[in-house]
Amino acid sequence: MSEKQGLIKVAVCNVAQLLSGKCIKTENQRYIQGQLSIPEYQRPYVWREKQIDKLIEDLKDHQEKFTDSPYYLGSVILHAQDECLNIIDGQQRLTTLALLGYLNSELDDVSLTYQASLSIQHIKQNLQYLEKVRSKWEDYINFENIVVSLVVTESEDDAYKFFETQNTGGVRLTGPDIIKAHHLRAIPEPYRNHYAKEWEDLGELQGIVMTLLRGRYWNSLKGRAVPFYQEKQKIRDEVVEEFANRTLKHQDDVAYGLMRVTYTPMTKQAKQDLQNSYQLRQPLNEGINSISYMEYFQNLYRKYYKDLKVRYLPEYSKFIEWLKELEGCRFLEELFVTGLMLYISQFGEYKLDVFAKKFFRVAYSKRVSNKKAVRADSIPEFLREHKVLDHIAYGFTAEQVFESLDCFDLKVDEDGLNENTVKRHFVEETNKYFELGIRSAQYAERFADQLSQKIRKLGE
Structure with a gap:
């Protein structure tokens, strides 16, 4: 040797x-x-x-x-x-x-x-x-x-x-154990202890790591399959591949984001608005850049979803509290959280309650369009057809994102609506929260139109 x-x-x-x-x-x-x-x-x-x-x-x-x-x-x-x-x-x-x-x-x-x-x-x-x-x-x-x-x-x-x-x-x-080791090794010795402590303070990372993996893999341009939740070894391997092996061997801590330039009509002088955040799908450098990226999104996830530390956004907080109580929606919730992280990293808190409700109508649509259960494999299939995450990731303005979400055609399959099912319970709870005023006998006929009309008017 x-x-x-x-x-x-x-x-x-x-x-x-x-x-x-x-x-x-x-x-x-x-x-x-x-x-x-x-x-x-x-x-x-x-x-x-x-x-x-x-x-x-x-x-x-x-x-x-x-x-x-x-x-x-x-x-x-x-x-x-x-x-x-x-x-x-x-x-x-x-x-x-x-x-x-x-x-x-x-x-x-x-x-x-x-x-x-x-x-x-x-x-x-x-x-x-x-x-x-x-x-x-x-x-x-x-x-x-x-x-x-x-x-x-x-x-x-x-x-x-x-x-x-x-x-x-x-x-x-676990995957996070291995990517931690990979990136701390890449950090110069004088800073390694500091970032090791930063990583430890992030706590349990498996949830946000899987959200980021979905956001990066559920991509129509270069999409990859996210392993199903039972495939623990495959999940571990994909996490290591995406967040360790594919990271670039550079030391720069780079955040990619939108920049808006506004020109004055006479002098053509420019005013620049720079976004101060990491992008969910951005390329990553090994070391500090990848750790900072994980820290940024873990903090977003805690603040805007898991711990919900945004009481100064009452409409948004109230909606998310209600959303988290819905039953039988595990895979739809994973899609929703992925889209939420994409939006916040793009547009911050701007009209966040409006986005959450508009995206809910799309992300949870399988709950009423499916005849029965929503399976894990139906989500990537849905995204290949509708590309809603791409509309968020590549939108220049929040209004563009809202417009694309409003174009989605919500459909209801009446199967199971007249029984004591998860689907019926979902429709009842949604009807109540959005004050649609639909009688139970009219769920199949009126739910999609009434909910769509109500949500499309938001933000006007």
Whole structure:
């Protein structure tokens, strides 16, 4: 292996050797030594009682069946950097074993530091839990009899490749875990801690990441298929592909947006209005740009939908509160939130309540035009025909967007309207909220026209 690629060392050792920092000899007579540490791009320590119980049960079963043979914990991947051995894969298992060693005083000299507040919280909780169930494990823990395969690389790129492909722990790496690692690695060392903390403060990202993936993939110019919600591995792979592998290797933090230039009639001097936001479908650079993009849209999602922190927009807030209570509309809600993020990143709060209602008429139309259930695969099919997200993304003004939404022809299939169905309940709730005044016997005949007339008048 060339020096450019970096040296990879492989060894087998027991956990007592590894956690105590002792020098470990490799198979080809090289040595591994350094202080174990957690790099910024690692996810926090997240193991809970379920994963701990499984590890303890495995150790107990092995000890009872194979008293004289060691228990194989799996591989641990480390990145050698100066005096440190950064744990790339194995943090969850090693931290849990370190807690066991601390409680039974078998490992007194373990030195691992944690910066993530979530890690510290889980460590405290797990220490209490392990103390509570001490009788289940204290007779079965022998760190000299627990062995691991060590893979140590001097190249951070090689370390990242290992990190991306390993799944030896009990909690699978998610797409956001992997893209976090990818982008923090690309940030210069002096700023890495800052952006690692910024990322941690964003909290659970799977929701907004999926919204962004839909917004970028549900695109008539270069559309791609979004995996269905049951296809967890495919979802993970697509998230990594779009938000890590396809990002550009530039350091600039770039936000693309519309610029409006107004010329005066005589002098042709220009007044420029610049939009200060990221665009949902914009190209992304690795590092700070991608993290800032995620932060921007996570904050939009929290403010305008999840937590609804816009009480100064009473009409909009009231409508979204009502919308979130509708039943049987999961896939339609996903489409609505995607369009909402596209609109806000384009036009901000300008006539936001008007947009929300106009887009609702279109995005939720499948609830009344379908005979029965709205399936996940019907949404991309609907978008291929109507391209409503593209109208939002490529609109120059909000009024252009409103006009395109108003052109949509809402249709009602009367099947199920006379029964106690999700469709009928939806029509009843919509009739009530928009004060359409339609009697139940007239739902099939009048609902589409009455709702369309009411919503098309908004913003005039």
